Amino acid sequence: MASTSHRALQLLSLLGSRRTWRLRDLAARLTVSERTVRRDLDTLRELGYPVLTVRGPDGGYRLGTGHALPPLLFDHDQALAIAIALQTAPSSVFGLQDDSARALATVQQAMPDTLRAAMESLRLTRLRNYWEFPAPPIDPAALTTVGTAVRLRRVLVTEVLRPDGTRAAPGEADFAAARRLEPHHLVVWAGRWYLVAYDLEDRNWRVLRVDRLHPHPTTRAFAPREPPGDDLAHFVMSSHDRGDTPAAWQCTGSARLNLPAHVVARWAPGGSVVEHLDAGHCRLTLGAWSWAGIAGILATFDTDLTDLHPPELLQACRHIARRYAGIRTAEVRQSSRD
Structure with missing residues (x-):
């Protein structure tokens, strides 16, 4: 039984x-x-x-609908998944630290002893890695508004915010009028929330950072559209104009790459900016904990680099080149002795 x-x-x-x-x-x-x-x-x-x-x-x-499940039907793996989700959510959504802690405590109190022990064994401590590309926490109100519009298929009217969260006033150089969007999908990539939407103003698909939106819900419904391409994640990652801005780092530099913008955008780290120049070239702006770090990331694209800024970045690239050339020279000398 x-x-x-x-x-x-x-x-x-x-x-x-x-x-x-x-x-x-x-x-x-x-x-x-x-x-x-x-x-x-x-x-x-x-x-x-x-x-x-x-x-x-x-x-x-x-x-069927209209039922009530018995509380907390979780197995061991599900319990661990809940513990991880509730402890990592505050890093990507602003203001959830206390709420997540209270939710985790409530769930644990109603669980059997074995599952409670499993969850309590997974107390996470977030450590900052030098190669972690941070994203600013997102406003839960904006996320809720956008997510509800996606679920109900309701048109959004939204303004695009500056990177610091402020809105440009009419007459300012960076002012942009509010746009009407059909919000179709929410995608999380590299710690950032993106909205895949159909822009009713220019009749085109767009990728937008949710933390850069000031959305207003409407009651106007829209019909589903076929998403751009077969792979929604690829569409987000290869869109260079998705509203990204350079993350805050000790060093920030840029270079002109002999690659198309969509290729660089696909592989550039989160918190970098890709600017389309022409069909075969783009400019990548990114940050790291050192100039050598930026130079190392640029080298992963395996293409010619020009127009590097600032001078410290150019100097770091030349220093690394001399260092690598020295490795080859040392190998030749060792071979001649042998």
């Missing part, structure tokens, strides 16, 4: 994912026969859970 109850809870947890499950897939996940799964489904129905049968070639079973 105990194993049957445990298996029924596992089954309910799978159905709670809101997807439609084929009978053989449920049996494989629970490592039981299909006949056993049918009995467990009947058990859940007897307990009052609306388990629906979906007909057709893509049919199976799913949980």
Whole structure:
């Protein structure tokens, strides 16, 4: 009986994912026969859970709406996932430090001892790595507004903010009028939240940093559109004009690369800026903890570099070149002795 109850809870947890499950897939996940799964489904129905049968070639079973799941149906791996998510969320969303801590404590209090111990064993301490490319925390109000518009398919009217979060006034050089957008997808990459939207002003797809938006919801609905390309993540990563600004570093420099902007944008670190120059060239601006660090990142693109700024960056590149040339000279001398 105990194993049957445990298996029924596992089954309910799978159905709670809101997807439609084929009978053989449920049996494989629970490592039981299909006949056993049918009995467990009947058990859940007897307990009052609306388990629906979906007909057709893509049919199976799913949980209906209007139900209440038993609290905290988590296995060990799910408990660890919750612990990680609640402890890392404050680093990307502004103002969630206390709320995340309280949520983690509430979840732990309602869990069995074994799962609580597993979660408490994963107390994370965030350490700053010199090669970490930080992103500013995002305003949860803006994130909620954009996320709701994506979910409900409602047009957004939004202004683009400056990197410091302020809005340019009419008449200022960087002033831009509010735009009407169809928000289709939210994508998180390199610690930054991006909105993939269809711009109703210029009739084109755009990638926008959510932390650079001042969004206003509307009640105007829009129909789904086919996303640009087959790979949404690739579209975001290869869009050079996605609103990125250089992250704050001890050193910031730039160089002209003999590569297209979309190629450099795909591989440039988070917190860097790619400027389109022409079909085969772009300018990359980025920061690091040293000038040699920037030079090292530029070298990974394996292309010719020109117009380096500031002079300290040019000097660092030349110093590294001399150092590498010295390695070759030392190898030749050692070979001649041998």
